Structure formats: structure tokens, C-alpha cells
Ligand SMILES: O=C(O)CCC(=O)C(=O)O
């Protein structure tokens with residue numbers, strides 16, 4: 001089926017003839033363009049030129065499964081889940097390609113008919129009307145090569161993931177530690193310590209973590225130590241890994257609603273020993289790691305898994321969770337395809353061993369103990 005897609009203005013009759021026509025969906029239906037439609041068309045032409053300049057990809061007249069979404073990129077404030085929500089209505093999506101720093105993205109449908117339906121809707125101007133945002137759609141015959149970030153082969157050294165570490169029953173029991181409504185008598189550090197941070201809710205056991213100083217007051221333990229229900233799991237991690245000669249004595253419970261995250265950080269060296277454990281309850285999430293060279297590694301933490309950061313991954317890579325409602329993760333069918341997953345409420349239990357004395361790790365640049373003596 002032929003569509004009048006995104007002609008280059010040089011051979012286009014757009015400027016020469018005031019009224020021109022558009023082919024739609026193979027139905028030989030000619031549409032006289034209104035002033036508004038012409039404006040959209042002009043923007044579409046502009047978007048296509050940007051596409052060709054940036055990616056060397058030309059729009060094509062023939063309908064295809066690949067849709068170029070001009071004005072639909074990350075720098076336009078469009079999120080993957082916006083595209084998913086909008087375009088999923090037209091049929092199953094195989095891939096969404098969003099490139100960092102670009103004003104466009106690509107939606108790959110499983111079937112060409114679905115792309116045609118989306119194109120037709122776009123011509124009718126139905127997208128993002130409520131957000132006062134218009135997309136400029138064109139067919140393309142390929143999408144830019146994008147490296148699957150999960151297949152880069154780069155992994156933070158020292159990172160250990162124990163999948164299916166907890167049973168569903170154990171997960172449910174541990175969820176009881178969830179950050180509940182704050183109770184008046186609980187919040188002044190006497191029993192346990194609750195805090196509502198901008199991006200998530202936290203609760204501490206054993207020692208309070210102070211987010212202003214990024215450290216703990218080691219001389220003032222909280223009255224409530226790590227709950228006994230956790231100890232069997234910590235012992236199991238001890239057995240499996242051979243690590244943790246001393247069991248963790250500090251626990252932070254983080255509760256993330258979909259859309260919430262934690263900024264990239266390295267847990268303060270002088271506050272905690274090597275070996276940081278994080279149990280994921282209620283939802284999988286992608287944790288972003290970054291090394292000092294600036295290389296990013298997204299790392300999927302499945303629900304009911306235990307993550308253990310040791311050595312280089314603990315001391316010199318930062319970790320964080322980007323605040324968003326979805327994650328792009330490898331498909332469970334191991335096809336190498338990426339798929340979009342909606343986050344649910346995630347409760348994480350982070351267990352750490354309070355450090356007594358200074359840190360003398362092999363990563364002085366990231367070590368507050370060792371930087372202190374340099375000043
Ligand atoms: O939520 C998590 O798994 C990690 C939390 C974390 O990094 C922290 O509290 O320092």
C-alpha cells in the first residue's frame with residue numbers, strides 16, 4: 001500500500017500548489033489539507049530532515065512496521081511508557097527505540113497494519129491532544145542500531161545476584177516490614193526510624209542512616225535491631241557466599257512506588273564494611289550501575305532476589321534507580337529482545353555492616369576515609 005509519507009520538499013508539490021492531497025491507508029481517499037494539517041505536514045518534513053541528518057535514515061512511502069516518531073523523543077519529555085500507552089492501542093509492539101538526547105524515537109509494530117492504523121490516527125491528530133503535544137509520524141524501513149544495554153558484556157565486578165532467593169511466602173512475611181503509616185511514637189528515633197524522603201519512604205533498624213551527612217551515628221543505635229525474621233536469610237547468604245564474617249547490623253527498608261527511585265550514589269565507605277545486601281520484594285526493578293569511567297550498566301533485580309555488592313561494585317561503582325514507571329528489560333523468552341515492564345511497588349531491604357574504624361579499601365578516589373587525609 002502506498003502512502004504519501006514524508007516527501008522531500010524539493011520534489012514535493014507542497015509549496016507550488018496550495019491544495020495538495022494525501023494518500024491514506026491504501027483507501028484511495030484524497031484529503032484536502034486544512035491550514036492546520038499543512039502546518040503538521042511542514043513539521044513532519046522538518047522532522048524527517050533531522051532524522052536523515054542525524055541517523056542517515058530516510059522516510060519511505062511504502063507502509064512499514066517501523067514508525068519514526070518525530071517530536072517524540074526523550075528530550076521532548078516523552079517517556080517510553082507514553083509511547084507504549086499510546087501506540088499499544090493499535091496493536092502489539094515489538095520494540096520502542098528511544099535514543100538518549102534525541103527529539104525522536106521509533107516504534108516497531110509486529111504487523112504493518114498496526115503501524116498503518118497509528119499513522120491514520122496521527123493524521124487525524126489524535127495523539128497527546130490532552131498534553132498539547134503533537135507527534136510527526138513517518139514510515140521508515142529500519143531503526144537505528146541500538147546496543148542492547150544488557151548485552152554489553154560489562155558487569156560490575158564483585159556483584160552477586162541470587163535469583164529466587166526468597167519463596168513467595170518468605171517475601172510476604174518480609175513485606176510486613178514495609179514502611180507503614182508513620183506512628184507518632186515511632187518517629188523520633190527511639191524505636192525504629194521512619195522518614196518520608198522526596199522520592200521514597202524509608203525505615204531504619206539498628207542504626208539510622210542520616211541522608212544529610214550520608215553516614216550513621218555509630219554511638220547511638222536505635223532501640224530496634226534488625227528484626228529476627230531477617231536473620232535466617234542473612235545466615236543463608238553467609239553460607240552461600242562465604243562472606244559476612246560478621247552479620248549485618250543495620251537495615252534500611254526502602255519503599256518505592258512506581259515512578260520513584262534513588263539517586264546514584266556509593267554507600268559511604270567509612271559508614272559500612274564491604275558487602276551490601278539488597279532484597280527485592282514486590283516488584284522487579286532495574287538498578288543502574290556506573291563505573292568511574294562513566295560506563296553505565298543496567299542490572300535487573302528480579303522480585304525475590306538477593307543482590308550482594310562486594311569489592312569494586314560496592315566501593316567504586318555508583319548504583320541508583322531512575323525514577324520512572326517502567327523498565328526496559330530482557331524478555332523472559334531469552335530471545336534477546338527487550339520488553340517494557342511496568343513497575344509495581346517495590347520494597348527493598350538493604351542490610352549493611354557498620355564499620356568500626358576507617359576504610360582502607362583499594363579505591364582511594366571514592367573512599368571518604370582515604371580522601372580525608374589528603375586534604
Ligand atoms: O533499593 C535498593 O535496592 C538499594 C537501596 C540503596 O542503595 C541504599 O539504601 O543505599
Ligand SMILES: [Fe+2]
Pocket residue numbers: 265266267319
Ligand atoms: Fe545504596
